[in-house]
Amino acid sequence: MNGQGIAVRWYVPAEIQVLRVWLPVAALINAFIVGAEVLRAREHGMLLSVAGLAALLLLRALLPDGRLPWKRTAALALAAAGVLAGLWSLFAIELSFFNFWSNTWLVFPAGIALYWLSVGPAASWASGASDSAAAESGLARNKQVLPRLESFGLHTLLLHAIAVVIVPVIWIIDISFSPGNVLGGAIGDAFTLEHYESMLGGSQFWLWTRNSVIVAIGTTIVGLLLAIPAGYAFSRYDFAGRKGSMFVFMLVQMFPGAIILVPYFMVMKTLGLLNTSIGLIIAYSVTALPLCVWMLKGFFDSVPRALEEAALLDGCTQVEVFYRIVLPLSLPAVAMTALFSFLAAWNEFVLALVFNTSNESYTLPVGLASLIPTVGQQWGDFAAASVVVSIPVVIMFIAFQRALIQGLSAGAVKG
Amino acid sequence: MKRLLAALLAMATVVTAVTAAEVPGVSLHSGEPEYRRIRIDVAVNPDSDVEAYEVWFAGQAFQARSEATLHSILRVGSTAGLEQPRPGESFDDCWSDGEPAHRDERGMVVIAPETRRWSCSLTGMAPGVDQWIAVVPVDGDGSALSAVAPIVARTDASDERTPPPDTRPVLYALGSIVLSAIVLLSYLRWSDARRGRHKSKLAHIYVAPALVALAALTFYPILYGIWLAFTNADQSRLGDEVFIGLANFTGVFTSPGLLRVTLFTFIWAFGNTAAHVVFGVVLALLLNRAGLTGKTAYRTILLLPWAIPAYISVLTWNGMLQPDGFVNAMLGTSIDFIANAGSARVVVILVNIWLGISFMMMMTSGALQALSKDMFEAAEIDGVSRWDQLRYLTLPNLKSTLVPVSLLGFIWSFNMFNTIYLMTRGGPYVGFGEPGATDILVTYVYSVAFESGHYGIAAAWSVLIFLMLIGFSAVYVKKTRATEATA
Numbered sequence: 033m034n035g036q037g038i039a040v041r042w043y044v045p046a047e048i049q050v051l052r053v054w055l056p057v058a059a060l061i062n063a064f065i066v067g068a069e070v071l072r073a074r075e076h077g078m079l080l081s082v083a084g085l086a087a088l089l090l091l092r093a094l095l096p097d098g099r100l101p102w103k104r105t106a107a108l109a110l111a112a113a114g115v116l117a118g119l120w121s122l123f124a125i126e127l128s129f130f131n132f133w134s135n136t137w138l139v140f141p142a143g144i145a146l147y148w149l150s151v152g153p154a155a156s157w158a159s160g161a162s163d164s165a166a167a168e169s170g171l172a173r174n175k176q177v178l179p180r181l182e183s184f185g186l187h188t189l190l191l192h193a194i195a196v197v198i199v200p201v202i203w204i205i206d207i208s209f210s211p212g213n214v215l216g217g218a219i220g221d222a223f224t225l226e227h228y229e230s231m232l233g234g235s236q237f238w239l240w241t242r243n244s245v246i247v248a249i250g251t252t253i254v255g256l257l258l259a260i261p262a263g264y265a266f267s268r269y270d271f272a273g274r275k276g277s278m279f280v281f282m283l284v285q286m287f288p289g290a291i292i293l294v295p296y297f298m299v300m301k302t303l304g305l306l307n308t309s310i311g312l313i314i315a316y317s318v319t320a321l322p323l324c325v326w327m328l329k330g331f332f333d334s335v336p337r338a339l340e341e342a343a344l345l346d347g348c349t350q351v352e353v354f355y356r357i358v359l360p361l362s363l364p365a366v367a368m369t370a371l372f373s374f375l376a377a378w379n380e381f382v383l384a385l386v387f388n389t390s391n392e393s394y395t396l397p398v399g400l401a402s403l404i405p406t407v408g409q410q411w412g413d414f415a416a417a418s419v420v421v422s423i424p425v426v427i428m429f430i431a432f433q434r435a436l437i438q439g440l441s442a443g444a445v446k447g
Numbered sequence: 448m449k450r451l452l453a454a455l456l457a458m459a460t461v462v463t464a465v466t467a468a469e470v471p472g473v474s475l476h477s478g479e480p481e482y483r484r485i486r487i488d489v490a491v492n493p494d495s496d497v498e499a500y501e502v503w504f505a506g507q508a509f510q511a512r513s514e515a516t517l518h519s520i521l522r523v524g525s526t527a528g529l530e531q532p533r534p535g536e537s538f539d540d541c542w543s544d545g546e547p548a549h550r551d552e553r554g555m556v557v558i559a560p561e562t563r564r565w566s567c568s569l570t571g572m573a574p575g576v577d578q579w580i581a582v583v584p585v586d587g588d589g590s591a592l593s594a595v596a597p598i599v600a601r602t603d604a605s606d607e608r609t610p611p612p613d614t615r616p617v618l619y620a621l622g623s624i625v626l627s628a629i630v631l632l633s634y635l636r637w638s639d640a641r642r643g644r645h646k647s648k649l650a651h652i653y654v655a656p657a658l659v660a661l662a663a664l665t666f667y668p669i670l671y672g673i674w675l676a677f678t679n680a681d682q683s684r685l686g687d688e689v690f691i692g693l694a695n696f697t698g699v700f701t702s703p704g705l706l707r708v709t710l711f712t713f714i715w716a717f718g719n720t721a722a723h724v725v726f727g728v729v730l731a732l733l734l735n736r737a738g739l740t741g742k743t744a745y746r747t748i749l750l751l752p753w754a755i756p757a758y759i760s761v762l763t764w765n766g767m768l769q770p771d772g773f774v775n776a777m778l779g780t781s782i783d784f785i786a787n788a789g790s791a792r793v794v795v796i797l798v799n800i801w802l803g804i805s806f807m808m809m810m811t812s813g814a815l816q817a818l819s820k821d822m823f824e825a826a827e828i829d830g831v832s833r834w835d836q837l838r839y840l841t842l843p844n845l846k847s848t849l850v851p852v853s854l855l856g857f858i859w860s861f862n863m864f865n866t867i868y869l870m871t872r873g874g875p876y877v878g879f880g881e882p883g884a885t886d887i888l889v890t891y892v893y894s895v896a897f898e899s900g901h902y903g904i905a906a907a908w909s910v911l912i913f914l915m916l917i918g919f920s921a922v923y924v925k926k927t928r929a930t931e932a933t934a
Contacts, residue, residue, distance in 0.1 A: 071778060072779060072780050128779060130777045183740075186733055190730075190734075190745050190749075193749060197748055197749055197801075199767075199773070200773075200801075201751060201755070203763065203767055204766070215766055215771045257656070258656050258657045258660055259657060261654070262654050262657035265651075266654070269653075271636075271650040271651060272635040272638050272642075273651075289864075291909035291910065291912060292672065293893065293896070294672055294896045295669070295906070297896070297897075297902075298675065299671065302613075302614050303618075304614070317660075318660050318665055321657060321660065321661060322661075325657060382865065385868075386897060400762070401758055404765065405506060406505070406506075407505050408507050414762065418762070422756060426754040429750065429753065429754030430747055430750060430754055433754075433809065434813075440810075
């Protein structure tokens with residue numbers, strides 16, 4: 033077989049390649065839409081979405097292969113039927129955002145298939161009219177067209193992912209500015225600051241914040257005081273029991289928090305530490321300890337030993353070496369670990385729920401959750417408080433994402 | 448016996464009840480306040496064709512059952528052959544005509560049709576605040592036979608019923624654990640010195656605080672928890688619990704919801720971990736495409752579920768899924784996703800998937816960036832297709848990250864209390880003394896311990912969870928080791 037024959041055999045227009053991948057994706061989304069229509073129990077919606085799903089699947093099955101021209105005709109007919117059904121439904125029913133979106137996922141794939149199969153290189157290939165020259169030029173053209181189509185698809189997928197992520201965020205912000213405790217209503221239909229005023233103007237929110245700040249700072253300090261020396265020792269010294277104690281730290285990280293919940297509560301209750309910050313500080317700094325030790329060990333490992341050895345030769349004691357050389361060099365890492373334990377304590381919910389039974393000792397998580405009891409939920413106040421609490425945390429997470437992930441994966445992967 | 452006497456005494460004080468409401472067929476009084484419990488005494492008309500009595504409660508006045516929470520159901524029917532557990536043996540103590548009430552094999556209270564008076568001590572009431580309680584007689588279809596007329600009652604205002612417990616046992620135990628940790632470390636230091644490793648003489652002092660804290664505050668509670676599992680500890684017996692052998696464990700293994708809650712826990716943990724890994728890897732691969740415009744913006748937004756405090760996200764989803772929330776507004780429906788067992792299960796899993804993808808994406812992204820570019824360039828030159836590059840180069844190289852992270856993710860999901868507690872509190876209600884429809888083991892332990900107050904039973908459940916997780920991790924590690932050895 034000569035090279036040109038291979039080109040003919042290999043050549044599939046970029047458009048057809050894209051349809052092969054994306055029609056199943058569109059079908060999947062239409063299957064999801066069928067599910068939603070079943071939930072809505074609207075008969076014509078169900079019918080239409082099932083028809084759309086079937087049309088897309090059939091279209092995928094009947095995609096031209098470059099040899100059988102009748103497949104092109106069949107595919108064209110199916111695509112046209114899909115477009116017509118989608119358009120009819122667009123005009124026949126009320127145009128909510130969901131309807132618009134779901135119809136787009138029928139009309140657009142079918143429409144683009146219709147267009148590509150009726151004009152352009154894909155159309156002539158599909159009707160079986162391509163010779164080796166057309167295949168050669170088509171392969172060259174694919175190289176240019178494919179990346180553009182791919183990046184369009186990539187952005188479509190990412191935009192969908194982003195929508196799923198961002199909708200709750202926008203919604204809660206909208207609720208925080210909506211009057212009363214209504215959950216419905218269009219986004220941005222009303223504006224009031226009453227919830228912010230009632231939360232930030234009242235004493236309750238600031239009480240919870242104060243408790244959270246005390247607990248989080250206390251946890252950070254106690255946790256670091258325990259973790260820094262241990263991490264340093266694990267990184268630098270080879271001592272009897274090193275392996276054993278490192279194993280112990282790894283094991284504890286695997287322990288389910290649930291099994292300590294009850295005994296922790298009993299111990300704290302017996303010692304009279306329920307409803308106090310000290311109880312939570314002790315519990316948090318110990319539960320975060322293994323991960324902090326692992327993170328710090330990883331960071332200390334990256335500080336070169338030569339510096340310390342030089343300092344020791346110059347007459348520093350080991351303690352001085354640690355405080356004068358190692359600690360300043362790994363200060364950013366220590367700050368990261370501090371941030372990590374601060375955030376862990378700031379966001380913790382279960383232990384705070386179990387340890388604190390009175391409103392005065394609630395931390396922010398338990399306090400905010402207490403605004404949403406089984407009945408009589410104060411959504412507006414909750415939303416306003418959530419926005420206020422989340423903003424600094426989110427900024428910190430985004431600013432320090434790389435370092436946090438690095439530390440966490442050091443703990444998770446190596447441990 | 449003492450409690451029974453107190454109960455009878457309380458029945459005698461019906462005349463002096465705090466409040467009373469009269470509805471046809473039922474008259475309801477609140478009895479003496481108790482610790483985290485409210486006692487109700489109910490006089491009923493035995494002639495009516497009532498099939499069951501529902502006890503509803505709420506933290507505020509209510510006129511309809513939809514505004515309140517169902518506390519328990521008492522069935523009316525034949526009590527022949529049913530057990531009469533003594534007070535204190537079941538979650539709520541109930542009496543009919545002054546005798547301990549009968550219970551069927553599922554633990555539900557059954558009242559004989561001729562009963563004129565019954566009473567219950569309702570557990571799990573918020574201490575020291577007003578609670579509205581209504582008893583609603585219902586027929587076979589569950590429709591109310593009388594108006595809902597709640598009464599107001601309070602628990603014993605003080606949160607501490609028992610005198611301050613004896614702290615000595617705990618302090619002795621903590622002290623001895625700290626001492627033995629110090630002794631162990633000193634021994635290790637001495638053995639180092641004997642072997643002539645003088646360089647490391649400070650190491651043991653550096654490690655000591657962390658190890659001692661770990662021993663005292665992690666190992667001791669775990670051992671204490673294991674001990675509790677063999678005792679009759681509960682909220683009214685703090686500090687003087689007694690060893691009762693394997694009774695808690697037999698209770699756990701014969702409890703009606705054990706299989707269901709275990710199965711759902713595993714579905715929950717597997718489903719979540721699988722979805723986290725799949726979506727996380729897919730998103731990381733998409734974001735890793737060379738020349739993607741707006742990469743930073745996408746990445747920052749996709750990070751949000753990880754960055755926003757989890758309890759806030761979960762409560763937000765809870766609001767979005769309310770009948771008047773965003774999801775229903777979008778669909779043009781008013782479905783109560785959380786009220787139905789099936790949809791509640793699906794919804795809690797979806798919300799937890801939403802929460803966890805970002806983290807997995809970030810982990811995978813980090814690992815992807817660490818892969819060598821040369822490898823892919825070489826593959827490109829050799830004409831390896833994109834798909835084969837992914838299958839034979841990217842995924843095998845990600846394995847060393849994904850295997851431990853997914854094990855950790857499984858354990859995290861297994862223990863993910865927040866999502867379920869804040870979405871459904873384990874509900875919808877399934878049966879008395881049973882885990883709710885969306886309860887996983889962890890949330891059920893919480894409700895046994897802190898809503899019903901049975902610390903011993905909860906500790907037995909915890910031990911069971913612990914054994915399950917150890918077993919799972921061992922199998923997982925073995926399996927992955929085996930595949931790594933053959934790879």
